[in-house]
Amino acid sequence: MSPRPLSRAVAAFLAGVRALVGLLRRHARFPVLTEVLQHWLHEQRTVRQGVLALSIGIGITLVAGVVLGAMDALLEELPGLLVLAPAAIGMRGAIFGALGARLGTGMLTGQMDGSFARTSFLGRNVEAATVLSVITAVILAAAARLVGVIGGFETISFTDFVLISMIGTILSSFAVLAVVIVLARTAQRQEWDMDAIGTPIVAASADISTLPALVVGTFAVGNETASGIIGWAFVVLAVTIGVLGLRTASSSVRRIVRESLPILLYTAAMGILAGTVLESRKADLLSSVALLVAVPPFISSSGAIGGILSARLSSQLHLGLLEPTSVPRRPAWLEGSLTVLFGLVGYFAVGLLTAIAAGLLGYGGPGLLPLLGVTMTAGVLALFMIFAVGYYAATASFRFGLDPDNVGIPLVTSTMDFVGILCLTVGIVVIL
Template sequence: MVVYPYSEDNLDPKITISVLSDKIPDMPDNQLTVSTILSISSDIPPKELEAENVKVESLYNGKSLESIKSIAISEAEAEVAAETIEKEHWYSITLQVFIPFMIAGIGTIGAGIVLGNVEEYEVFKEVKALYILVPSIIGLKGNLDMCLASRLSTQAHMGTMKSKRELFKMIVGNVGLVQVQAIVASCLVAIFAVAASALVNGGFDWEHALLLSASGILTATMSCFILDFVLIAVIIITHKMKLNPDNVATPFAASIGDVVSLLVLSSWASLLYSIHETHPWVMVAILGVYIVLVLPVWVLIVRKNKYTKKVLTHGWTPVLCALIISGMGGLVLDSAVDQFTGFVVFQPIINGIGGNLVSVQASRISTMLHKTSLMGVIPPHTQQWVWPWKALIRGVLPAKSARILVLMMIPGQAVFLFVADLIYNEGVSCVEPAFALTYIGVSLIQIMLLLYIAHIIIHTMWRFKMDPDNSAIPYLTALGDLLGSSLLLLAFMFLREIHQEYNPIILANE
């Protein structure tokens, strides 16, 4: 039996004993420990455990008796789970991650090419706040979809998806939760984009604010709604094929998401810009329908769903903080777009690849903790505070996948760099060795920082009883956007100083 070192202060023995008194009549009040619950919970009749109306004050904050059963992890089960993860072959991880990684890379290249083309649209020239909105909206969509992927991947590993009824509840609750978060967060990020642009570029325009809010909310809700069902199908199929959804789902979530979001955003922004002076009421009507009609319906559905009602009230801090961080990355993009030709082509690539890979690692670490430990306890096969080389190379269990992801990133970024350059320059390569080495160098710095930060953040959240599936990925992908944009800007500035800057064919023709 696994005995975890919890303090008895975490329990309310009187309430718990009153429920279990027929099982332990002779036990003194001061001798009920976590190990006691673990050892006796398997003897409680299943009907009593499944009774949802019976509540106890168990480990922390009011759980059902079913929760006590769910933490009754035998030593054999914990060891088997840890050994399964440890014995996962490197080539198995590589193959499962590589294909979605390459598909995701194609998606980020497409996003870069689209962004490079839409910057010629009139709306992008006139409404500068769109450049601040782009990374935030893409980041928001990625955060929401990847959190959904992480939550459902963990549920698949825990065996919850075996029941079709529970699977349906999970799908409805999670899709509704993403819609609620998308509506609220897209409005907030539009306000942030307008305010930040007003401070940087000067001037505030209410029509532009309405345009950004309406196009942002349409983009976030439509792209998330469609892509969520694709993502759910991927998780279910991979789980039935005995593949690890953690390796496949998160990069697949971003594979087409970025380019779809950019296309939808640019299309709606262009359409609304064409009528924003003559028919501004259309944008007001769009916002009214979503906020007054659509949002309350989704909130009602999510509040009644046992899988998502807690996230609805407690899952906002990571999403909103991530929006602010991504918005800072948008400010970097806004300042760089006029200084360096070609920056917009490579910015979505470095941001997208870094975010995809760190999301894979975050999902894997979270699943490992859920399968081998109790919330609040760091299992013996990993550590919360470690040196970077232990987290990234060798020293703890998650280091195996971390070093695979780092090694995979180097050739992957090289391929994506040259492919994006060829497409952007219509078949002519403009990449010089200095640019290629600098770009891959800053990409390496970005992914190593992200993977190490992921290790620290996820273990810290787990230690403080926060579910990483709901909290970690928004911070990590937002940091990936900020680090990627900032490091890429430094790379372009460095190359200009040494007279080796990137000169695309468009610039040469001018």
């Protein structure tokens, strides 16, 4: 659906909400529902921009799903690649989603001044994202190989993993970084809500760029001697950049790297676990490729919806509009209602568009209604985790003196990489 018809559909929906609120007020019925609907109307700019960004993100990540479906022969040829792929996608989304959230907060607090200098707010944040990208590329390679050893299944070598991971990281990071910077500058000029549009667009960019970048990385694999030399050289490079990043003169870069690394280690673990689940079900997915196509848009949508929640909660904590209480209060629950709205729209779109794409491309699959049943069932399960992880990641980090922008989005998106796969698996079992 193009932006203009989608905007009209959202406007019609909001008009219906406005009429329903008027009806509920006249009859003094369902005060909680009335308050939720009034919150949607109060945040109608966020609803419009969030639904548009989420829809664009789903459309883009559907292409990533099609790419994944077309990689079936490569997945058979390079055992363990399916373990690395979700983790690499999740890592790009976590690092650059957090970058987008920090830039959004910088706009609200007046720190984003438009300068591209290394010492500027933008420059320091880009430097930190670059350091984290290089470090985690090697971490993911090591984790993918370790899982194969522990799990007792065949994988490519560690240095092959490093080559594929590092080349994929470099290529996709350039692409996603460009998207984040253009998006942030445009949002600043147009006064868009970066918290609503940032994560869906960044997550989609990570999906669509990472999978092709990993495929390019596989071209470097083949010569065992060359892979060993270049792979270990990349390891040394990552360690060197990591040390420099942790000891840089810029206190803000040091803080971002130090606060982000533990969370990104968790991101790596969740992504590798998600990939391991996929690897264990590879035969089933390859026999019904439509389900494989659904994986990237479903996981990306879950992370994007959680990212919107986390980014908005983070901004409210920074501005003093939300108290970091152990039990969510009314403002947090109202934000959660927006999460439900985005989820219902997003997961329905995933099922519908996946079925259409699979049908057009001739991929095997269960059909439209079963696919909708799978994505909606899995989505309802995912929404509970999205709210819980999003709220407590933002508030706990804030209470411990950490920047929620460095913690919230990576924690939410990485958790949903793994939990989303589990929810999708449950949906497949329940419906199919």
